[in-house]
Amino acid sequence: MRIDFTKMHGLGNDFVVLDGRDQSLPRMDASLAAALADRRTGIGCDQLIVLEPSLAADLRMRIFNCDGSEVEACGNATRAVGLLVGRAISIETVAGLLSASPCEAGISVEMGKPRFDWNAIPLAYPMDTHAMPVAWEELVNPIAVNVGNPHAIFFVEDPYAIAMERLGPLVENDPIFPERINVNVAAITARDAITLRVWERGAGLTRACGTGACATAIGAMKRGLVDRRVRVTLPGGPLVIEWREDEVIVMTGPATESFRGSFEVGDFGPQQ
Numbered sequence: 001m002r003i004d005f006t007k008m009h010g011l012g013n014d015f016v017v018l019d020g021r022d023q024s025l026p027r028m029d030a031s032l033a034a035a036l037a038d039r040r041t042g043i044g045c046d047q048l049i050v051l052e053p054s055l056a057a058d059l060r061m062r063i064f065n066c067d068g069s070e071v072e073a074c075g076n077a078t079r080a081v082g083l084l085v086g087r088a089i090s091i092e093t094v095a096g097l098l099s100a101s102p103c104e105a106g107i108s109v110e111m112g113k114p115r116f117d118w119n120a121i122p123l124a125y126p127m128d129t130h131a132m133p134v135a136w137e138e139l140v141n142p143i144a145v146n147v148g149n150p151h152a153i154f155f156v157e158d159p160y161a162i163a164m165e166r167l168g169p170l171v172e173n174d175p176i177f178p179e180r181i182n183v184n185v186a187a188i189t190a191r192d193a194i195t196l197r198v199w200e201r202g203a204g205l206t207r208a209c210g211t212g213a214c215a216t217a218i219g220a221m222k223r224g225l226v227d228r229r230v231r232v233t234l235p236g237g238p239l240v241i242e243w244r245e246d247e248v249i250v251m252t253g254p255a256t257e258s259f260r261g262s263f264e265v266g267d268f269g270p271q272q
């Protein structure tokens with residue numbers, strides 16, 4: 001079975017997109033997703049994106065991290081899918097209905113309404129507090145924001161001085177988070193500017209994380225640190241995040257198609 005794919009990225013957060021609207025796809029599971037995402041023996045990507053027909057929207061998007069886990073949301077992939085389709089579209093996801101449309105700065109996406117505090121995050125035991133009672137070394141006092149997927153945001157002086165390779169997995173895999181968590185470290189540099197690095201659940205350090213940028217911007221707004229429209233600069237470049245009066249988050253930024261190709265499913269199947 002030969003499958004066509006498109007390799008895409010949003011600010012260097014890269015994807016293999018399989019479009020099941022115009023070809024039949026194999027049943028996607030964790031091991032096939034991880035095999036395709038492998039950078040040495042597969043095509044290589046941070047996330048594998050599967051597009052399917054939808055009754056509720058123009059299309060349905062499924063998202064798999066490179067470790068094979070299926071997740072609810074991916075901001076950069078939503079822009080990439082907007083670019084792929086090339087017109088304003090609605091997208092059904094596990095996290096709800098999103099919409100993407102082309103604009104001068106690339107693609108603009110309505111990411112839905114955020115949820116706050118620790119009751120918005122799957123936890124091993126319930127917590128009433130607004131602040132986390134624990135710290136992970138110098139990572140303290142996080143704010144929790146769910147933008148379809150769960151994020152912990154730590155405001156620090158310099159995100160590039162944080163040992164993310166060590167602290168990222170420590171927070172991501174803390175037993176308090178049974179579904180793990182995305183880890184954001186951010187510095188506020190102005191009322192309209194944030195510098196951000198993200199250790200992604202199931203993918204590790206990426207060059208950019210769209211939902212991380214949304215969650216961090218909203219967390220900073222909630223704490224009164226920034227205004228309702230901010231530029232969030234990630235290692236791969238900037239995104240503009242706006243929190244509209246109707247509480248919907250709007251994320252705007254670029255998306256890029258790198259190349260197209262095809263592969264034999266059998267080369268990545270269980271016999272490997």
Ligand SMILES: N[C@@H](CCC[C@H](N)C(=O)O)C(=O)O
Binds near residue numbers: 013047071077150212
């Ligand atoms: N890169 C993404 C987020 C992908 C999912 C995330 N790693 C999770 O497990 O929730 C983005 O651009 O938002």
